[in-house]
Amino acid sequence: MRSTYSLTKYLPILLLLSFACSAKGGDKNKKVPKKPNIIVILADDMGFSDLGCTGSEINTPNLDQLASDGILFTNFYNTPRCAPSRASLLTGLYAHQTGVGHLVEDWEKPGYKGYLSKNAVTTAEVLKENGYHTIMSGKWHLGDDREHWPNERGFEDFYGIPAGGGVYFYPTKFLNREVYKNGVKTEENPDTFYSTNNFTDEAIQFIEQSKGEQKPFFLYMAQIAPHFPLQALPEDIEKYKGKYEVGYHAIREQRFAKQKELGLFPEDLEMTKGEHPKWDELEDAATEAHKMSVYAAQVDRLDQNIGKLIDYLKKENMYDNTAIFFLSDNGGCHQMVNRSPGVTPGGKDSFISYGHWSNVSNTPFKLWKRETMEGGIRTPFIAHFPKDIKVKKGLNTQPAHIIDVMTTCLELAGVDYPNTYQGNTIYPSEGESILSLAKGQKTDQNRILFWEHEGNKALRQGDWKMVKRKKSDWMLFNMKSDPLEENNIIDQYPEKAKEYTVAYQQWMTDHFVEEWPAKKKKKKLN
The missing domain is CATH 3.30.1120.10 (Arylsulfatase, C-terminal domain)
Known part of the structure; x- marks a missing residue:
């Protein structure tokens, strides 16, 4: 009869092997956590009060819902200007460190080269190295030469305008800014092109095409809206016809009252003095009111497209595993621009800004874009996290900064910020993750x-x-x-x-x- 001694002798070894296999993933039923998709949506020159959830009368139900289901940061800061904010957003550094301390002109100084330094690494570059499909659509404005375009800074797919914004209808007689898709100039249909729509549609198409890769994606969608010129679709303008004939002061008062109702400011706080002319002393108040109707239409269309993107994510069962961040690059713009005198604002043949209405957009703060008072650098930040990340939803009053966005994205992806990239020493990150604030910690x-x-x-x-x-x-x-x-x-x-x-x-x-x-x-x- 065979002895059982041999089986008993090796039983401890068999148990250890079984445990080791289980620790290495031998349990086939155990699910490995899936990395979240990450979307960063950037508006251009949108003020603090331009969303329904921050006091506006403009119809923004999709962004309002994102804020309601997520977190609305009310003490969030950007930089005073478009290109520097984009540089900080994508690198987690102060703009001057990246070489974009002003705009895209090279002033032959380290902080003012007009394009991203090789000592700065972008979120796209880091995430691409760590298994993400990286996508961008919209306005780049971080270097005009091809060697500085998005495809050279970590984005596998790019559709948009490398040279900057200012383009809604295409082509435009006012600016020499062409649309490209992965380095190739596109042939757009002038009868259907409207940049806010096209940027969104192409972003969705890139996501759709990459589904087979079984990778999470990082999307940076940098919309031109609502930056001047005032150009919007007629059906959107029609929604706001006559709404702004009451003037600057009345709309500011309405917005401030709503902000107090929403809990953004205390009831006893008095609003700043208006930094605009008296409405009844304007030579052409009707045109001035129409300007704001067009601006509102641009914000409305922006929100519609965010809704389109959200609907796609839900249809494809991606929404619950996607982080969505929405912010503006700076406050409303006070710049007085009119390259089309005598033309009614709104269509492709007009090129005009909304000027004094910026003080309304930035309600209740002082000043505007290019300034470092609150009106220039404080705008809403909406953070909507994946379903399995538990955060404290609602209003968050803790200060945060645009340099924090990259750090947050990397933490969500479980990725470390690099010391070097492609042989270049990388400046240490200046940002701090917003995730800790979202979970209830204080700055x-x-x-x-x-x-x-x-x-x-x-x-x-x-x-x-x-x-x-x-x-x-x-x-x-x-x-x-x-x-x-x-x-x-x-x-x-x-x-x-x-x-x-x-x-x-x-x-x-x-x-x-x-x-x-x-x-x-x-x-x-x-």
Whole structure:
């Protein structure tokens, strides 16, 4: 009879092997967590109050629902200008570190090269190296030469306008900006092209085409809307016909009242003084009202397309595993532009801005794009996380910055920020993940955020903000008691002002920030 001793002898070894197989994934029923898809949607020159969920009368149900189902950050900051914000958004660095301290002109200085430095790495480059399909649609504006285009900075698929914005209908007689798809100039149908629609449709098509790869995707959709020129589809303009004939002040008052109802500001807070002309003294109030109708139509169409994208994700069972972030690159733009005098705003033959209405878009804050007062750098940030990530939904008042977006994307993807990329040393990230704030933690009160654009400067630490307009002295505000920057208290806190001035100068030195004007003057020929 065969002895059972041999089986008993090896039983401990068999049990260890069984445990090892299980630890290595031997359990076929155990599901490996799937990495989330990540979508970042950037609006252009949209102010703080331009969404329904932040006080607007404009119809934005899709973004409002995203905010309701997710988190609306109400103390979120960008930079004062389009290109710098895009640079910070994609790299997690301050814009001057990336070489885009102003726009896309090369001023032969490290902070002002006009394109992304090789010492900066983009979210797309990192995620592409870590198993993501990377997609971009829309406005690039981070380097005009092909060597700096999206396909050379980590995006496997790109459809849009490398040179910048300003294009709704196509072609346009006002700008020499062409549409490209993966490096090839496209032939667009002028009867159907409207950039907000096309950018969305092409983004969806890229996602659809990549489904077979069984990879998560990262989509950066940089819309032109609602940047000037005021150009919108007739059916969208019609929705807002007559709505703005009451004037700037009345709409600001309506928005501020709604903001208080939504809990964005305390009931006893008084709004800033209007930075616009008196409505009854305008020469042509009807045209001025129509401008805002067109602007509203542009925002409305933007929201419609976000709804289209969400519907696609839901239809394809992707929505529950997709993070969606929505933000603007800066506040509403006060620039007075009219390249089509005598033409009614709204169509392809008009090229005009909405000017004074920017003060309404930025309700209740002061100033606008290019400035470092709140109206220029504070806009809504909507964060909608995948279903399995538990966050505290609703309003979030913790300060955050556009440099935090990349860090958040990498944390969601489970990816580390690199020290080197393609043989280049990468500057350390300046951003902090927003995910911790979304889960209920508070911003580090010692963290200092910085801004500079065209000599306009600012920093914020906790409740303190110090601001210097180009031709003014430094001002100091307590943002908790004075969120609208009405009471300059710098004379009451000289030591704090001195401390912040020293910190700001050090930041400038460390981040390639030049005193304005930073552009090198050309020598005159004899």
